[in-house]
Amino acid sequence: MSTVSPEFIADLKTMVLESVEKEAPPGGLGDDEPLFGPQARLDLDSLDALQVSMAIQQRFGVRMPDSKETRRALTSIAHLAEHLAQAGKA
Numbered sequence: 015m016s017t018v019s020p021e022f023i024a025d026l027k028t029m030v031l032e033s034v035e036k037e038a039p040p041g042g043l044g045d046d047e048p049l050f051g052p053q054a055r056l057d058l059d060s061l062d063a064l065q066v067s068m069a070i071q072q073r074f075g076v077r078m079p080d081s082k083e084t085r086r087a088l089t090s091i092a093h094l095a096e097h098l099a100q101a102g103k104a
Contacts, residue, residue, distance in 0.1 A: 018095040018104045026091050026098075033069035034062040045092040063088055070094075074103040 027043050039055040048054045050063065058066075066088060067078035076098060078084045087097035098104050 017099045022104050023091060023095055026095055029069055029073060030066055030091065030094070033065045034058055043091065045095075046090050049088055049090055070098070074098055074101070076101045076103055 023045055027038070030049070031038055031043070034056070036056055036058075043056070049056060049066075050058050056062075063084075067084060070076055070078055078087065083097075087094050095104060
């Protein structure tokens with residue numbers, strides 16, 4: 015994760031939470047914390063995934079089609095940051 019600044023990670027967390035209209039969980043959202051699935055504290059669903067991907071497209075101009083790559087990118091903030099870094103947006 016050395017390619018991504020802590021500020022970029024913080025911005026992503028804010029963007030994700032705002033796009034799904036949720037508060038950060040107690041203790042804050044961890045970089046590697048799962049965003050979706052049974053272990054996720056945010057309890058996000060497929061509609062939330064769509065809202066996050068639309069926010070990413072608006073902010074970074076990166077399309078997030080519904081694919082395995084997108085699901086992998088949205089597993090955590092760290093994965094999302096790495097995905098955007100590879101797209102040259104971080």
